[in-house]
Amino acid sequence: xxxxYSFLLAFILGYSVSAQNDIVIKGTVIDINTQLxxxxxxxxxxxxxxxxxxxxxxTDKNGFFIINTKKYDKPVFLKINYMGYQPYYEEEKGxxxxxxxxxxxxxENVNALDNVIIKTEAAPITxxxxxxxxxxxxxxxxxxxxVETLLKQLPGVEVDNAGKVTVNGKQVTQFLVNGKPFFxxxxxxxxxxxxxxIIKKVQVSDFKTKKEELSKQESTSDxxxxxxxxxxxxxxxxxxxxxxxxxxDDRYESSLIMNFFNNKQKISVLASSNNINxxxxxxxxVFDNMxxxxxxxxxxxxxxxxxxxxxxxxxxxxxxxxxxDLEASASYNFSNxxxxxxxxxxxxxxxxTGNIVTGSxxxxxxxxxxxxxxxxxxxxxxxxxxxxVSPKLGQxxxxxxxxxxxxxxxxxxxxxxxxxxxxxxxxENNSFSNTINFNKNFxxxxxxxxxxxxxxxTSNDSDAFNLSKTIFYKDNKPDDERNQNTKKNTVNDSxxxxxxxxxxxxxxxxxxxxxxxxxxxxxxxxxxxxxxADTESYSNLNSALSNYxxxxxxxxxxxxxxxxxxxxxxxxxxxRTAIVDYDNHSLYLDKVTDLNxxxxxxxxxxxxxxxxxxxxxxxxxxxxxxxxxxSIQLLPVLNLSNPxxxxxxNPDLNPIEKNSINFNFRNFDFRxxxxxxxxxxxxxxxxxxxxxxxYDDSGKRxxxxxNISGTYSTSVGGNWNQSIKKEAHVLxxxxxxxxxxxxxxxxxxxxxxxxxxxxxxxxxYLSYEYGELLTIAPSYSLSYNETKYENSSRDATSNVIHxxxxxxxxxxxxxxxxxxxxxxxxxSNISSDFKKYFxxxxxxxxxxxxDKKLFVKVKVYDLLNQNQSATRTISSTSIRDEENTVxxxxxxxxxxxxxxxxxxxQKGSKRKG
Numbered sequence: 001x002x003x004x005y006s007f008l009l010a011f012i013l014g015y016s017v018s019a020q021n022d023i024v025i026k027g028t029v030i031d032i033n034t035q036l037x038x039x040x041x042x043x044x045x046x047x048x049x050x051x052x053x054x055x056x057x058x059t060d061k062n063g064f065f066i067i068n069t070k071k072y073d074k075p076v077f078l079k080i081n082y083m084g085y086q087p088y089y090e091e092e093k094g095x096x097x098x099x100x101x102x103x104x105x106x107x108e109n110v111n112a113l114d115n116v117i118i119k120t121e122a123a124p125i126t127x128x129x130x131x132x133x134x135x136x137x138x139x140x141x142x143x144x145x146x147v148e149t150l151l152k153q154l155p156g157v158e159v160d161n162a163g164k165v166t167v168n169g170k171q172v173t174q175f176l177v178n179g180k181p182f183f184x185x186x187x188x189x190x191x192x193x194x195x196x197x198i199i200k201k202v203q204v205s206d207f208k209t210k211k212e213e214l215s216k217q218e219s220t221s222d223x224x225x226x227x228x229x230x231x232x233x234x235x236x237x238x239x240x241x242x243x244x245x246x247x248x249d250d251r252y253e254s255s256l257i258m259n260f261f262n263n264k265q266k267i268s269v270l271a272s273s274n275n276i277n278x279x280x281x282x283x284x285x286v287f288d289n290m291x292x293x294x295x296x297x298x299x300x301x302x303x304x305x306x307x308x309x310x311x312x313x314x315x316x317x318x319x320x321x322x323x324x325d326l327e328a329s330a331s332y333n334f335s336n337x338x339x340x341x342x343x344x345x346x347x348x349x350x351x352x353t354g355n356i357v358t359g360s361x362x363x364x365x366x367x368x369x370x371x372x373x374x375x376x377x378x379x380x381x382x383x384x385x386x387x388x389v390s391p392k393l394g395q396x397x398x399x400x401x402x403x404x405x406x407x408x409x410x411x412x413x414x415x416x417x418x419x420x421x422x423x424x425x426x427x428e429n430n431s432f433s434n435t436i437n438f439n440k441n442f443x444x445x446x447x448x449x450x451x452x453x454x455x456x457x458t459s460n461d462s463d464a465f466n467l468s469k470t471i472f473y474k475d476n477k478p479d480d481e482r483n484q485n486t487k488k489n490t491v492n493d494s495x496x497x498x499x500x501x502x503x504x505x506x507x508x509x510x511x512x513x514x515x516x517x518x519x520x521x522x523x524x525x526x527x528x529x530x531x532x533a534d535t536e537s538y539s540n541l542n543s544a545l546s547n548y549x550x551x552x553x554x555x556x557x558x559x560x561x562x563x564x565x566x567x568x569x570x571x572x573x574x575x576r577t578a579i580v581d582y583d584n585h586s587l588y589l590d591k592v593t594d595l596n597x598x599x600x601x602x603x604x605x606x607x608x609x610x611x612x613x614x615x616x617x618x619x620x621x622x623x624x625x626x627x628x629x630x631s632i633q634l635l636p637v638l639n640l641s642n643p644x645x646x647x648x649x650n651p652d653l654n655p656i657e658k659n660s661i662n663f664n665f666r667n668f669d670f671r672x673x674x675x676x677x678x679x680x681x682x683x684x685x686x687x688x689x690x691x692x693x694x695y696d697d698s699g700k701r702x703x704x705x706x707n708i709s710g711t712y713s714t715s716v717g718g719n720w721n722q723s724i725k726k727e728a729h730v731l732x733x734x735x736x737x738x739x740x741x742x743x744x745x746x747x748x749x750x751x752x753x754x755x756x757x758x759x760x761x762x763x764x765y766l767s768y769e770y771g772e773l774l775t776i777a778p779s780y781s782l783s784y785n786e787t788k789y790e791n792s793s794r795d796a797t798s799n800v801i802h803x804x805x806x807x808x809x810x811x812x813x814x815x816x817x818x819x820x821x822x823x824x825x826x827x828s829n830i831s832s833d834f835k836k837y838f839x840x841x842x843x844x845x846x847x848x849x850x851d852k853k854l855f856v857k858v859k860v861y862d863l864l865n866q867n868q869s870a871t872r873t874i875s876s877t878s879i880r881d882e883e884n885t886v887x888x889x890x891x892x893x894x895x896x897x898x899x900x901x902x903x904x905x906q907k908g909s910k911r912k913g
Contacts, residue, residue: 022068022069022070022071023068023069023070023071023095023096023097023098023099024066024067024068024098024099025045025066025067025069025095025098025099025101026064026065026066026067026099026100026101027043027064027065027100027101027102027103027104028059028062028063028064028065028102028103028104029041029043029059029063029065029080029082029088029104029105029106030063030103030104030105030106031085031105031106031108032105032106032107033107033108036063037059037061037062037063037064038059038063038082038085038106039059039060039061039062039063040058040059040082040127040128040129041058041059041063041065041080041081041082041085041106042056042057042058042080042081042082042123042125042126042127043056043057043058043059043065043067043078043079043080044056044057044078044079044123044124044125045067045069045072045076045077045078045079045092045095046076046077046079046124047074047075047076047077048074048075048076048077048091049074049075050727051077051124051138052725053124053125053155054069054072054076054095055067055069056125056127056614057127057614058126058127068613069095070095070669070672071094071095071096072094072095072096073094073095073096074094075091075092075093075094076091076092076094076095077089077090077091077092078090078091078092078101079123080104080106081123081126082106084108084109085106085107085108085109086106086107086108086109087123088104088105088106123135124138124139125155127614130205130206130219131203131204131205132167132203132204132205132614133201133202133203133204134154134201134202134203134204135200135201136150136196136199136200136201136202136231137200139153139154140153141153141196142772142811143197144195144285144852144898145195145196145197146191146192146193146194146195146196146285147190147191147192147194147195147196147199147228148163148191148192149196150196150199150202151165151191151202151226152732154202155673155723156168156615156668156675157204158721158732158734160765163188163191165191165226166224167204167224167226168615168666168668168675169666169667169668169675169676169677169719170206170222170223170224170666171223171224172204172223172224172225172226173186173207173221173223173224173225174186174187174207174223174225174226175187175188175190175191175225175226175227175228176225176226176227176228177190177194177227177228177230177266178227178228178229178230178266178319179227180266180319180327180329180376181317181329181331181376182194182268182317183268183270183281183315183317183331183333189270189281190228192284192285193241193257194228194259195239195900197234198230198231198234198235198239199228199229199230199231200229200230200231200232201227201228201229202226202227202228202229203226203227203228203229204224204225204226205219205224205225205227206218206219206221206223206224206225207219207221207223207224207225208221208225209221210388210390210435210437211437211439211450211452211498214386214388214437214439214450215439215441215448215450215502216441216446216448217448217502217563218563218565218570218572220572220607222619222662222664230261234261235261235262235263236261236262236263237260237261237900237901238258238259238260238261238899238900238901239258239259239898239899239900239901240256240257240258240259240898240899240900241255241256241257241896241897241898241899242255242256242896242897242899243255243256243288243289243894243895243896243897244894244895244896245288245857245859245892245893245894245895246892246893246894247859247890247891247892247893248890248891248892249890250275251274251275251276251890251892252273252274252275252276252892253272253273253274253276253278253288253289253290253892253894254271254272254273254274255270255271255272255273255274255281255288255289256269256270256271256272257269257270257271257281258270258899264319264320264321265319265320265321266317266318266319266320267316267317267318268315268316268317268318269315269316269317270313270314270315270317271312271313271314271315272289272311272312272313273311273312273313274289274310274311275308275309275310275311276289276290276861276887276890276892277308277309277887278290278311279309279311279313279335279337280313281313281315285817286809286817286819286844286846287819287821287842287844287859288857288859288894288896290842290844290859290861290892306339306341306343306869306884306885307339307340307341307342307364307884307885308339308340308341308885308886308887309337309338309339310337310338310339311335311336311337311338312334312335312336312337313333313334313335313336314333314334314335315331315332315333315334316330316331316332316333317329317330317331318330318331325379325380325381326377326378326379326380327377327378328375328376328377328378329375329376330373330374330375330376331372331373331374332371332372332373332374333370333371333372334369334370334371335368335369335370336367336368336369336370337367337368338365338366338367339364339365339366339367340364340365340885341362341363341364341884341885342361342362342363342884342885343360343361343362343363343364343882343883343884343885344359344360344361344882344883345359345360345361345880345881345882345883346358346359346360346831346880346881347359347360347878347879347880347881348878348879348880349695349877349878350748350792350793350794350877350878350879351695351748351749351793352748352749352751352793353695353749354410354411354412355410355411355793356408356409356410356411356416356695356699357408357409357410357411358406358407358408358699359406359407359408360404360405360406360407361404361405361406362402362403362404362405363402363403363404364400364401364402364403365400365401365402366398366399366400366401367398367399367400368396368397368398369396369397369398370394370395370396370397371393371394371395371396372392372393372394372395373392373393373394374390374391374392375389375390375391375392376388376389376390377389377390384440384441384442384443385438385439385440385441386437386438386439387436387437387438387439388435388436388437388439389434389435389436389437390434390435390437391432391433391434391435392431392432392433392434393431393432394429394430394431394432395428395429395430395431396427396428396429397426397427397428397429398425398426398427399424399425399426399427400423400424400425400427401423401424402422402423403421403422404419404420404421404423405418405419405420405421406418406419407419408699410699414473414474415473416472416473416474416697416698416699417470417471417472417473417644417698417699417700418470418471418473419468419469419470419471419643419644420468420469421466421467421468421469422466422467422468423464423465423466423467423468424464424465425462425463425464425465426462426463426464427460427461427462427463428460428461428462429458429459429460429461430458430459430460431456431457431458431459432455432456432457432458433454433455433456433457434453434454434455435452435453435454436452436453436454437450437451437452438450438451438452444504445504445507446502446504446510447502447503447504448501448502449500449501449502450498450499450500450501450502451497451498451499451500452496452497452498453495453496453497453498454494454495454496454497454498455493455494455495455496456492456493456494457492457493457494458490458491458492458493459489459490459491459492460488460489460490460491461487461488461489462486462487462488463485463486463487464485464486464487464488465484465485465486465538466482466483466484466485466486467482467483467484468480468481468482468643469481469482470643470644472698472700473698474697474698475696475697475698477698477700480643482530482643483530483531484528484529484530484531484538484542484545485528485529485531485538486526486527486528486529486545486641487526487527487528487529488524488525488526488527489523489524489525489526490522490523490524490525491521491522491523492520492521492522492523493519493520493521493522494518494519494520494521495518495519495520496516496517496518496519497516497517497518498514498516499514499515499516499517500512500513500514500559501513501514508564508565508566509562509563509564509565510562510563510564510565511560511561511562512559512560512561512562512563512574513559513560514558514559514560515556515557515558515559516555516556516557516559516576516578517555517556517557518553518554518555518557519552519553519554519555520551520552520553520554520555521550521551521552521553522549522550522551522552522631523549523550524547524548524549524550525548526545526546526547526548527541527546528541528542528545528546529541529542530542543589543590544589544638544640545640545641546588547586547587547588547637547639548586548587548588549584549585549586549587549631549632549635549637550583550584550585550586551582551583551584551585551630551631552581552582552583552584553580553581553582553583553628554580554581555578555579555580555581556578556579557576557577557578557579557603558576558577559574559575559576560574560575560576561573561574561575568610568611568612569608569609569610569611570607570608570609571606571607571608572605572606572607572608573604573605573606573607574603574604574605574606575602575603575604576602576603576604577600577601577602577603578599578600578601578602578603578626579598579599579600580597580598580599580600580601580628581596581598582595582596582597582598582599582628583595583596583597584596584631584634584635586631586635586637588637588638593635593636593637595634595635595651599626599628599655601626601655602624602626603624603625603626604623604624605621605622605623605624606621606622607619607620607621607622608620608621612667615666615667615668615669615675616666616667616668617665617666618663618664618665618666619662619663619664620661620662620663620664621660621661621662621663622659622660622661622662623658623659623660623661623662624657624658624659624660625657625658625660626655626656626657626658627655627656627658628655628656629653629655629656629689629705631649632647632649633649633650633653633689633705634649634650634651634653635649635651636648636649636650636651637649643700644699644700644701645693645700645701645702645703646700646701646702646703647702647703647704648702648703648704649704649705650704650705650706653687653689653705653706653707654687654707655687656685656686656687656688656689656707657685657686657687658683658684658685658686659683659684660681660682660683660684661680661681661682662679662680662681663679663680663681664677664678664679665677665678665679666678672722673722673723673724673725674720674721674722674723675720675721675722676718676719676720676721677718677719678716678717678718679715679716679717679718680714680715680716681714681715681716682712682713682714682715683712683713683714684711684712685708685709685710685711685712686709686710687707687708687709688707688708688709688711689705689706689707690705690706690707690708690745690746690747691703691704691705692704692705692706692746692747692750693747693749694749694750695749706747708745708746710743710745711742711743711744711745712742712743713740713741713742713743714740714741714742715738715739715740715741716738716739716740717736717737717738717739718736718737719734719735719736719737720734720735720736721733721734721735722734728770728771729768729769729770730768730769730770731766731767731768731769732766732767732768733764733765733766733767734764734765734766735762735763735764735765736762736763736764737760737761737762737763738759738760738761738762739758739759739760739761740757740758740759741756741757741758741759742755742756742757743755743756743757744756744757744876746876746877748792748793748876748877751791752791753789753790753791753792753876754789754790754791755787755788755789755790755792755876756787756788756789756790757785757786757787758785758786758787759783759784759785759786760783760784761781761782761783761784762781762782763779763780763781763782764779764780764781765777765778765779765780766778766779772811773810773811773812774808774809774810774811774812775807775808775809776806776807776808776809777806777807777808778804778805778806778807779803779804779805779806780802780803780804780805781802781803782800782801782802782803783800783801783803784798784799784800785798785799785800786798787874787876789876792876797874799827799828799829799872799874800826800828801825801826801827801828801829802824802825802826803823803824803825804823804824805821805822805823805824806820806821806822806823807819807820807821807822808820808822815847815848815849815852816845816846816847816848817844817845817846817847817848817855818843818844818845819843819844819845820841820842820843820844821840821841821842821843822839822840822841822842823839823840823841824837824838824839824840825837825838825840827872829872829874830870830871830872830881831870831872831881833870833881834868834870834883835866835868835870838866838867838868839864839866840862840864840866840867841862841863841864842859842860842861842862842863843859843860843863844857844858844859844860845857845858845859846858852898853897853898853899854895854896854897854898855895855896855897856895857893857894857895857896858891858892858893858894859891859892859894860889860890860891860892861887861889861890861892862887862888862889862890863889864889865888865889867886867887867888867889868883868886869883869884869885869886870882870883871883
């Protein structure tokens, strides 16, 4: 208790000292001619030396502004900007005391005599309702920089070494270009591939669903969205980049991205092909498609942790305004990937009766080919009626070929079983989904009618061949030999309708009424045929491995919600009851099994968001939900597809009940360019569904499902960062700490155990930039995990992981770019058969020609040739060590060429300081 009081006292004293440096600046902005207040004028202070923004505010409907900031003892400018008015300037020796400026007058910028428009400097930051807008021309970047580099210059915006973008502590999960998606839904591909020079505005707002956007509701998300608007002068032309490279071990890479902009019409094309485990599109300026470094993100980007992948991708993106009130966007993606992998594993399963040790090997080749088409149509029927339609078509084909073997023995070395198998399968999946969002806004403000219809239809057909033999060494159990062909057809259909009406009671209080209708059905038809030697065909139906299962859920959910919104806070409460008719049916071994259940399941959520200031806010959310077990988990029907594991459902399972809480606090100080955030999350489960297995003497399992209550997981963490800019030097640094604690339960051979898991992950990171010559970004993270068991054959397990990473790039001498990504990983949780640590060092050297349009480059992946894929997985019932094929050192030579031609005659211009 004494420690708690000491902490609180120290916190209060620290806060008091900090508060002594706080000052309040306020005033009212007025039109000098009409004497009327100006709403949403931008008022900000900037340094006299380099025009860096110190702090800002916007005026309310009475023209009043207030800035809570900290003292600053160097010359500053007070600036006021408002569209259509001449800017206001006033120089101050510093910000040393609180001050009330009283009335500040603005003059319209139109000269009444000769109708000449006076051009004025745009404010670097403005606030438009709930949108924070940065004027891109106010921030200096290299002439050849991309959007990601621009974002790093904006106050309050952080881009970490992994590419995650946050604004004032809130993670950005969506990037738009002129309000439209850029290829994928999150739009992250725009960061690396759009040049900063074409961007006019960077607009930051809270992320909204399409329903919230059309109905003009407040966002309920804790994430942000960034919209990049294109400079009108650069909105007509084309630009892009083409790359080709070849290296040792026949490694290759190639990629292309082209963008054609013609005012409202935008067309983008991309293509990529490589065999270096880059399965998406991420064209980095330093490492191109090379994985394992700073560029391992993009459309489906992956480093291919298992095996080596050869992948190809072609994409097309289109957006246009077809008519005055009709906007459209569409995209098409084709992908093909071939993964080859050789795997070895050793697993120890812990049982009360003695441990089982299993060794396995496998070789596999998996090929997947996909086609996806997306279309978005937004039609403004009238000023108050919007319709948004978003259909999506998809097709995927795959073929998988594998050889595998395993051998199990008990802890005394006595053989239990042995298995060998060869398999080949072909699968085709077709899908169609669609969203129709209708919104009607009424004359009365905030009165609204909205309905959303969604459907998702998928069909999956597979044709698999299996040749296997399983030998049992105990209990005189007969061997299991199979030469079979399994044909499986699965159809899933879901339809939902969300109908909601919003009625404002007062200016700040709104009530919502509505209902959800959901219809879900699934059909699983599986037939297995044994090989007939006489006819040399798969013609003998194996009834024990064939099954027909259907499942239907019809749900009616009346709901009610309340929103209470004030200038400082927003409260949202929602409640609904799901009345569910759940039918499951199975035909197995000529026996019909029907399970019909009816449920009335409550759902509720409560959220409060409080805004202390423009950059200091907190949110708290509580959510109560329920979910139903699957038909496989419920139906008491045998699944004998695995000779070593027989599965049967449990018809007595109850719905899973979950309660979640989520607390977030964020604060960013514009003056000191520092910010911090904290979060607390917890999930509590009742009737969670878990699997439970019982082993016989030969090591064969029989698995079913059961409910377990009283389990939970919690996490708490925080992050602090700061940026310092002095002339050409920019230093950003920060630290974070995350911790989790979980209480879990389970069964080992029908014996109940519990596990208490603790994990602590501190990290520290920084980045340094020196003008246009050097960037360096080191980081370190540690992860400590510990699990304690009760009523188990093990007492506790623990492991520690150290990660050190360094990204460094030099741009000197001129036209020469030298990049290095260095990583060190230590994992105590790796088997003694492998090194517990390894280094991964990627390096790149390029030279720019033709005014830096053509780059000649040489890159080396895994320079020290130490990359490995050895992992240890520890669960409550087993330890598994696994080794997979991994991409090793290669050298790559490449050429890349940047293409660009805009209608603008302004060439070679840099961002203003």
